[in-house]
Amino acid sequence: MKNILVTGGAGYIGSHACKALKAAGYTPVTYDNLITGWQDAVKFGPFEQGDLLDRARLDEVFAKYQPAAVMHFAALSQVGESMKDPGAYWRNNVVGSLNLIEAAVDAGCLQFVFSSTCATYGDQDGVTLDETCVQQPxxxxxxxxxxxxxxxxxxxxxHGLRSVIFRYFNVAGGDPEGEIGEFHQPETHLIPLMLDAIDGKRPALTIFGTDYDTPDGTCIRDYVHVCDLVDAHVKGVEWLQGGKDSTVFNLGTGDGFSVREVVAYSAEVTNKVVPIVEGERRPGDATKLVSGSSRAIRELGWTPKRSSLKLMITDAWRWHQSGHYEK
Ligand code: UDP
Structure with a gap:
């Protein structure tokens, strides 16, 4: 079985990717520093603890497993935090990725699947966000x-490194079998915070800004199920294994939901009241991020199966009630 080096394999999306890789016949090797990840979430292949900034450790892991490809998830990923501490983002994400890419190239591993984001597009009112769109974060x-x-x-x-870059919209939901799920500490994402407010773990959900230029004044996002998202990544590995050129795909459904709409769906799915407080805008938030492209469906053969908002909230709610990890 071919090894795939999964950085961030102990995190939310990375752990789901490991499960999908294993199901597709690969051995996912998790490389994670466990700062935001959970060792409990590493269930589908070997675990190597390490930091992206530790080049010697990366070299060791490349030599040990000789991976066919890298799937790179490990990153700091919170918009709000990035505005308070940009240095952490440049050091961990950019310098860390430089180390990883150089280690991969030096080890002769020239296939790279990268977890990018629609946040690279910035706030482009009225523009269809497809892969050719200018990136102005x-x-x-x-x-x-x-x-x-x-x-x-x-x-x-x-150096002949070939890459498949995925620009994610908002990832949500969890493993339908309940083996793994979304669990961040501290939590900053809309759906898990809302579920906390619903079951009383938090007093209320604060809506960040109600004066945006949208029909109900709250930000609009395009939500995609984590299982659909990681299926695209497995197809990304196959794309590279098949010898195809570097490329980039948006991963979203093309449907936008406002924060208030997500609140309404969550109330419906859980059959409970969502306590909300209206608050200030969060610095760095774009008004509307909705994918204007179905290129991944056409060219990668991606078929999203679980990305209806109701199903995403249903899967997240199931995990929320039963699942968590311990340090
Ligand atoms: N949001 C909110 N309250 C929260 C967390 C998020 O109103 O407690 C909003 C946020 O402003 C954004 C949307 O929900 O418009 C999704 O935010 P999240 O942090 O989940 O993902 P992001 O879009 O930043 O990747």
Missing amino acids: INAYGASKRAIEDMLENFGQS
């Missing part, structure tokens, strides 16, 4: 991911 998180995309292009030109 409005927060340090998006800027760090755009820089890594540029790096991959340069290493492709000079």
